[in-house]
Amino acid sequence: MVSQKLDQLKTLFAAMDRALIAYSGGIDSTLVAKVAYDVLGDRALAVTANSPSLMPADLEEAQVQAAAIGITHEIVATHELNNPNYAANPINRCYFCKSELHDTLKPLALERGYPYVVDGVNADDLSDYRPGIQAAKERGARSPLAEVGITKFEVREISRLLGLPWWDKPAQPCLSSRFPYGEAITLEKLRRVGQAELYLRHLGLRQLRVRSQADTARIEIPVENIKEFVAATDLEALVKALQDYGFTYVTLDLEGFRSGKLNQDLPATVVSPPERSSHDLSACR
Numbered sequence: 001m002v003s004q005k006l007d008q009l010k011t012l013f014a015a016m017d018r019a020l021i022a023y024s025g026g027i028d029s030t031l032v033a034k035v036a037y038d039v040l041g042d043r044a045l046a047v048t049a050n051s052p053s054l055m056p057a058d059l060e061e062a063q064v065q066a067a068a069i070g071i072t073h074e075i076v077a078t079h080e081l082n083n084p085n086y087a088a089n090p091i092n093r094c095y096f097c098k099s100e101l102h103d104t105l106k107p108l109a110l111e112r113g114y115p116y117v118v119d120g121v122n123a124d125d126l127s128d129y130r131p132g133i134q135a136a137k138e139r140g141a142r143s144p145l146a147e148v149g150i151t152k153f154e155v156r157e158i159s160r161l162l163g164l165p166w167w168d169k170p171a172q173p174c175l176s177s178r179f180p181y182g183e184a185i186t187l188e189k190l191r192r193v194g195q196a197e198l199y200l201r202h203l204g205l206r207q208l209r210v211r212s213q214a215d216t217a218r219i220e221i222p223v224e225n226i227k228e229f230v231a232a233t234d235l236e237a238l239v240k241a242l243q244d245y246g247f248t249y250v251t252l253d254l255e256g257f258r259s260g261k262l263n264q265d266l267p268a269t270v271v272s273p274p275e276r277s278s279h280d281l282s283a284c285r
Helices: 002-016 027-043 056-069 093-112 123-127 131-138 144-148 152-161 187-202 223-232 235-245 261-265
Strands: 019-022 044-050 072-077 209-213 216-220 249-252
Touching: 002 027, 002 144, 002 152, 019 027, 019 093, 027 044, 027 056, 027 144, 027 152, 044 056, 044 093, 056 072, 056 187, 072 093, 093 131, 123 144, 187 209, 187 216, 187 235, 223 249, 235 249
Parallel strands: 019 044, 044 072, 216 249
Antiparallel strands: 209 216
């Protein structure tokens, strides 16, 4: 099944002829970049948006992965934090983030002769609350994984099939996702969250979030790892490090890590799945 979808994905890119990939370095957009390069060669370009909401370590990983694939990779700066609609962190914050991204990528694509800008949205994303998807669609971006009907699980299966060593890489959304809706996002807040998560990564954790609320850091790790983490970690050193980064209080979420946890307080009418247009699921499915 996944091999058939991979063939469909290749057919989709062959029909495009040239494509610019909105490449974050995450597992989804990296698979898109890999398949695009395999099909199009130097007619595929991966572009990463660098902003304060992207951890420098994640940018470095994106560069390493692009080099391993062989695709031409460029970095552009985006400035979503300058938009007060974004910085205020409303429930549709991602709409303004993706607006800034695609308002940057679309002119670049047209200037370089790429008729398509594509992203890493997968089929599962269409059933989640993702206001950024609408912003991308409004600017003509396409989502090959979603068009073919490739799920998050299948992204990992296809990546493993292709021998990509990062097939099991944890999801790493932008740092702005660590703040409860309605709490203003600042450069300093983004930096301290990034520093805190990097500290925890250096302790050997892969799946984690540091949620920030006012002056409190709430650490989320998989629930099955909590006991070992508490027993093996120098908690005093951990607290001191995060306080040095700017937090006043440091807590551990006993419910454990869950992606998208901050969406749980949104009204059901907000998080209901968006309607799928005929362009969402093309004939390649």
